[in-house]
Amino acid sequence: MAGESDQEKTEQPTGKKLAKARQEGQVAVSKEVPSVLILLFSLCVFFFAGSWMFDRLINFMKGLLQNIGVVSIGVMSLRLLLFSVFKEIIIILAPLMGAVVLAGVIGHVAQFGFLFTGKPLTPKFSKMDPVKGMKKLFSLKSYVELVKMLIKTGVVGGVAFIMLRGEADKFPLLIRMEVWEILIFIGQVSFKICFYTCIALIILAALDFAFQKWQHVKGLKMTKQEVKDEAKQSEGDPKIKSRIRSAQMEMARRRMMEAVHEADVIITNPTRLAIALQFDAKKMTAPKVTAKGSGFVAERIRAIAMEHSIPIVEEKPLAQTLYKTVEIDDLIPVSLYQAVAEVLAYVYRLKGISKK
Known part of the structure; x- marks a missing residue:
């Protein structure tokens, strides 16, 4: 019926x-x-x-x-x-x-x-x-x-x-x-x-x-089926949309990986998560997340960091908070200034650069 x-x-x-x-x-x-x-x-x-x-x-x-x-x-x-x-x-x-x-x-x-x-x-x-x-x-x-x-x-x-x-x-x-x-x-x-x-x-x-x-x-x-079919045609085939989203995500991931080598430090938790931070006191008001990922993406971020001699710091609570609350290309919130500043100070000391 x-x-x-x-x-x-x-x-x-x-x-x-x-x-x-x-x-x-x-x-x-x-x-x-x-x-x-x-x-x-x-x-x-x-x-x-x-x-x-x-x-x-x-x-x-x-x-x-x-x-x-x-x-x-x-x-x-x-x-x-x-x-x-x-x-x-x-x-x-x-x-x-x-x-x-x-x-x-x-x-x-x-x-x-x-x-x-x-x-x-x-x-x-x-x-x-x-x-x-x-x-x-x-x-x-x-x-x-x-x-x-x-x-x-x-x-x-x-x-x-x-x-x-x-x-x-x-x-x-x-x-x-x-x-x-x-x-x-x-x-x-x-x-x-x-x-x-x-x-x-x-x-x-x-x-x-x-x-x-x-x-x-x-x-x-129209019949209900015709309305559904037209809606699918207007929105696009779900399989095609899925492939487009996958391609877009892959392109975004590549751009993110290219930005890893510009980071000042990689914060990990230590293996599952990796967040790349960059800070330029002359151009930025606060450190920025240039890349982040978990699992395989985190491994790739760590690998690129090692290739470019970027310090990797293990801070589990900070890594989890950054991963959950800060998006790529966003500045860190005020609540994390102190924790990130300590990490950057540690990195600067390793590089022999005075903190500004």
Whole structure:
């Protein structure tokens, strides 16, 4: 039973897995967010620049129709005419097209930030599996998309019905209005429908984004074993780490052994421990431990000391205290000044050097 529970994806995805999924283009994204922003930006364009767009279109059509009788039929003349028509259409639609592009970019960047990757475009034969395709048709995501489509249809239809019913008493008056007034009335009603539809779709987009976020995290959930394996990969293989530590210890031991010959005295207890002390009154405020070790390392320290004629002094209590309390390259504590000073004085007398 424990083995089965370990295979259940109950753990939240780690930062590493989320980052990897992002690199592959797998992010939580709602199609409703850019859609509602496009609608909102388009409404703003029509509200602020609609009259300019309409006036420019009317003037262009008026000028085109007024000169239609004097236009000569020819390859060059038709080419110039089509070019002018195309250019005018681009100018008129430029604010709307710019708003649509900007809304689409903001709608995606606001959800997952800037992301450029071509991996989602890479063809995968697994996506062509008909069995998986059938499963997707009856998946939770498909049901949610169906519900969203029905809600959107209901919202748009409901808002349109409510708006039109509120304006129903004005319909009989349209037969007395000029064409210009009828167009203004249609534009106003259409704008109201789009505005209130946009408000409803903003709420739907927020709910859809929350659902997409939840579904994205759920799809990336990991088993307990996957979390353990990732932790091992992040921390490194224990065997490799052990070898690295061994190599580091060996390098440190070599550096320590190289520092033994600079010591003034070796204190032992007498065979198990060996501590190398160095003192330079001009550079140091207290004696320093340059090397220490036990067992085989202690033997090596004593051997190097004998090779370099460094005095070896047997002081069992002092050796034990230094070994336990002072690290390599550290100065001895004040409590050991007296004991070490006596040892150094003895060494200096052996060397015939006056103690400073």
